[in-house]
Amino acid sequence: MGRAFEVRKQAMAKTAAAKTRVYSKYGREVYMAAKNGIDPDANLELKRIIEKAKKEQVPGDIIKRAIEKAKGGSEDNYSEVRYEGFGPGNTLFIVECLTDNVNRTISEVRNCFTKTGSKLGVSGSVVHMFNHQSVFAIKDVTEDEILEVVIENDIEVESIEADEDGVTVYGSVSDYSNIRTALLEAKKDIDFVTDEIMWVPTTEVKLAEQDDIDKFNRLTQMLDELDDVKDVYNNAIIED
Structure with a gap:
């Protein structure tokens, strides 16, 4: 499914120690994002990180504690x-x-x-030697279906790649929210394999x-x- 499936950031081994590190890292990310607003609907960066954390199976209480920590005005800074x-x-x-x-x-x-x-x-x-991009890799869709969403919603994308597994959409970092919203509204059961802002090698x-x-x-x-x-x-x- 395009470059996003050939070259991606390294996945961490799912050992107990690795899970602990993942939870700690997401706790810090959620905390830092929540310092700019604790409402995910108003703070799109916080919303993105929370959804990413949930995909990594980070427990809800860890996310909640990080948000409460930011709400309480903690002086911790990263x-x-x-x-x-x-x-x-x-x-x-x-x-x-x-x-x-x-x-x-x-x-x-x-x-x-x-x-x-x-x-x-x-x-x-x-x-x-890398492009900083919004990347959405989607299973069980065709390139024509994605093009239809792009055209109907008048959203900007940089490129679309397709193969037998699905489609990968690349956009600018600033267009992340617009692209994601349009895709979700067009296909409620959409299956994102990749949904993030990442560095893609050229x-x-x-x-x-x-x-x-x-x-x-x-x-x-x-x-x-x-x-x-x-x-x-x-x-x-x-x-x-």
Whole structure:
């Protein structure tokens, strides 16, 4: 189903420890978004994160506590930081973090790259090889059906890709809400496989050497295990 299904941010292993990290990360994301308004209908960013958290099976009480924490005027504060790096086999990485200690976070992220023979780059060294986009991957629909929704609702999309599994719609970050609303209103039972704002690579790198694959898998696993890391994107395709 297009690029979104070939190259996506790394999924975390569904172990108990990983679930705990996921819950903690979403708790922070919900809290930060809710500081700009606790009503999801008025705060679209909060609504997006809550729906994303529910897809990851984050318990409702964790979401509720994060919103109540923001409502109570907690002084906790987190910064969004992005790191760029070069992974095994000339792969490219974008690592997005939410942290209350930038010095700790950059040290931990750099350690992941160093221990896998990779290198953390400077700001701007990698990001130009990715597009920041709204991405909607939808199962069991045709390209004509999606085009009809786009035309009837006069919404802006950047591209539409289709294959035997379904359709992927790419749009600008600012059009995320408009595209999503139009799709949901046109098809109430729509099945989003991907529904988020993400970094999509403009080029891909195939990893065929086992040593590169092993290092790549270790790097992504180490990054996923860091509490401050929110999302990891790369441009790798692993050969069978």
